[in-house]
Amino acid sequence: xxxxxxxxxxxHRELSHKIADRLGMExxxxxxxxxxxxxxxxxxxxxxxxxxxxxxxxxxGEINDNLxxxxxxxxxxxxxxxSRVTAVIPCFPYARQDKKDKVGSRAPISAKLxxxxxxxxxxxHIITMDLHASQIQGFFDIPVDNLYAEPAVLKWxxxxxxxxxxxxxxxxDAGGAKRVTSIADRLNVDFALIHKERxxxxxxxxxxxxxxxxxxxxxxxxxxxxxxxxxxxxxxISAGATKVYAILTxxxxxxxxxxxxxxxxxxxxxxxxxxxxxxxxxxxxxIQVIDISMILAEAIRRTHNGESVSYLFSHVPL
Amino acid sequence: MSTGMNHTxxxxxxxxxxxxxxxxxxxxxxxxxxxxxxxxxxxxxxDNRETRVQIQESVRGKDVFxxxxxxxDVNTTIxxxxxxxxxxxxxxxxxxxxxxxxxxxSKQCKMRKRGSIVTKLLASMMCKxxxxHLITMDLHQKEIQGFFNIPVDNLRASPFLLQYIQEExxxxxxxxxxxxxxxxxxxxQSFAERLxxxxxxxxxxxxxxxxxxVDGRHSPPTVKTTGAIHPSMEIPLLIPKEKPPITxxxxxxxxIAIIVDDIIDDVDSFLAAAETxxxxxxxxxxxxxxxxxxxxxxPRLIExxxxxxxxxxxxxxxxxxxxxxxxIQTVDISMILSEAIRRIHNGESMSYLFANIGVDD
Numbered sequence: 001x002x003x004x005x006x007x008x009x010x011x012h013r014e015l016s017h018k019i020a021d022r023l024g025m026e027x028x029x030x031x032x033x034x035x036x037x038x039x040x041x042x043x044x045x046x047x048x049x050x051x052x053x054x055x056x057x058x059x060x061g062e063i064n065d066n067l068x069x070x071x072x073x074x075x076x077x078x079x080x081x082x083s084r085v086t087a088v089i090p091c092f093p094y095a096r097q098d099k100k101d102k103v104g105s106r107a108p109i110s111a112k113l114x115x116x117x118x119x120x121x122x123x124x125h126i127i128t129m130d131l132h133a134s135q136i137q138g139f140f141d142i143p144v145d146n147l148y149a150e151p152a153v154l155k156w157x158x159x160x161x162x163x164x165x166x167x168x169x170x171x172x173d174a175g176g177a178k179r180v181t182s183i184a185d186r187l188n189v190d191f192a193l194i195h196k197e198r199x200x201x202x203x204x205x206x207x208x209x210x211x212x213x214x215x216x217x218x219x220x221x222x223x224x225x226x227x228x229x230x231x232x233x234x235x236x237i238s239a240g241a242t243k244v245y246a247i248l249t250x251x252x253x254x255x256x257x258x259x260x261x262x263x264x265x266x267x268x269x270x271x272x273x274x275x276x277x278x279x280x281x282x283x284x285x286x287i288q289v290i291d292i293s294m295i296l297a298e299a300i301r302r303t304h305n306g307e308s309v310s311y312l313f314s315h316v317p318l
Numbered sequence: 319m320s321t322g323m324n325h326t327x328x329x330x331x332x333x334x335x336x337x338x339x340x341x342x343x344x345x346x347x348x349x350x351x352x353x354x355x356x357x358x359x360x361x362x363x364x365d366n367r368e369t370r371v372q373i374q375e376s377v378r379g380k381d382v383f384x385x386x387x388x389x390x391d392v393n394t395t396i397x398x399x400x401x402x403x404x405x406x407x408x409x410x411x412x413x414x415x416x417x418x419x420x421x422x423x424s425k426q427c428k429m430r431k432r433g434s435i436v437t438k439l440l441a442s443m444m445c446k447x448x449x450x451h452l453i454t455m456d457l458h459q460k461e462i463q464g465f466f467n468i469p470v471d472n473l474r475a476s477p478f479l480l481q482y483i484q485e486e487x488x489x490x491x492x493x494x495x496x497x498x499x500x501x502x503x504x505x506x507q508s509f510a511e512r513l514x515x516x517x518x519x520x521x522x523x524x525x526x527x528x529x530x531x532v533d534g535r536h537s538p539p540t541v542k543t544t545g546a547i548h549p550s551m552e553i554p555l556l557i558p559k560e561k562p563p564i565t566x567x568x569x570x571x572x573x574i575a576i577i578v579d580d581i582i583d584d585v586d587s588f589l590a591a592a593e594t595x596x597x598x599x600x601x602x603x604x605x606x607x608x609x610x611x612x613x614x615x616x617p618r619l620i621e622x623x624x625x626x627x628x629x630x631x632x633x634x635x636x637x638x639x640x641x642x643x644x645x646i647q648t649v650d651i652s653m654i655l656s657e658a659i660r661r662i663h664n665g666e667s668m669s670y671l672f673a674n675i676g677v678d679d
Contacts, residue, residue, distance in 0.1 A: 037392065039426070041426070044433075061367065067397070068396065079429070080432045106377065109404070113401060254365035
């Protein structure tokens, strides 16, 4: 494909390599390093004049450093006369600070700040996956493609869970009900959700299951797993589930999450590779990874050629 | 200095968005001088390394001053500042002034091959987040003021450094102000004028990587291609820069040498200059710099070198480096920052703070 260049930030190089392989091209040469005073330095190693540039950087690991690196790279390409700069951000940083909650009306809406920063640095287009709230698309004035990992998740369920026809999709809280019902409808199975009844603030509360999991495989579905604080699966097992799977799009797994998963009785914890999982898989054998590089690669190809991207919302490219 | 604040103008709030305790020292001193308490805010990093800012008092209708010193983790400090500024803006603060004694990424203020002008990017981001005024000190290049479309006050630390020279160096009248490269000659000259001393300029040391690429992108390409358009239309090649041997222009024999610069970070060039000055007969060597970043093993190298003392201001916290190298002395500049905050809040003139500053400083 002519006139296209893909650059990778330092947050998730394996995903960028996979995307470039799928598109049949090499990653662009870029040098990212830090000076001794910890300032980030980016130098693009080839000409981008008049090219359609895609920069792949995920919001994971050292988030502030990776975010600065992404902004500096976008700015460097823009002032080097690239014709269009698209930021491909599989896991959008600060997505959970997207509203003022009642705890402090002085809370910053950091997701809006990040949107401003991306626009100011010169991005013309954003491609991301499973935003925590799809309203974040509205924080931008530039086009945002919010891709879904759902088709890949459905494919994984059909291929790897033998009893999928008789399972129940469970949402860990009331907020994820929409996501779960959409998956349950496509698989033609039942769904359930877990509802926390909070008696007092900071008191661990009763969990009420709305729906039925007796003698079925329960599949917990959520968009991200960070500290994995409140365990739900022992509770699902005691409610009658035979096996419990957890499927999440973004596996952040910070702090003591890995040890919590190892001590829990999940059959498997399945995440996509929006965030690098190599290290975590070594310490936790229950983690399995769904590869979504083909969805991102196909989105890049279609955006570059000016074709429709809506095919990707319901199909997984081969 | 009277500490009576003019509270009828909506009140003054001073915050610091630094999460690291050593970075909060300067803010505490400034707040003490102004006679106010630091505003209550919680800044911390969550498990997944995202920054979280929680302001714990009302900022509605107030003039907010956010003091942010750059620590070892520059990118996190920048994010903390931006999130704090944005939080104040969406909580209806009347005006938000950023006090950044050292402006980060100020060395990446020029176009280099296919790099980014990060200082301009930072300026746009700060203005977009809601900053309405910026106070900083000794910007690496004064032109950085033009990157902002908000007012920028570029204060000077030179009066404090000059006072240190006059009070703490016993025979300063026998000193020579030295510029370690021709780029800092203007600054050396402005110091020398105010102290009525001579100057010396060192030329020809190994240029560091930044100034090599200062010409921007190499256009036309330096490689001669065969098949030129027309023999007489060949564009002349750029002659590559040669490195002349180190020379000192000016006399330092039997005198104290005071090297003056704005930032001291990688000390290799300073060490080379010190060696040269020692050879030429200087008996004591001082280094005066506004911003003491002193990263990686700078303290150890300074300790082992013939340099007598390194004097920096407290714009950047350097307690750890002082422990490793007792030659480092600190000059406190919280007075000028607190005076600037007071004058801006009360709407008074700032020209007193620039009284003895020369054109080239």
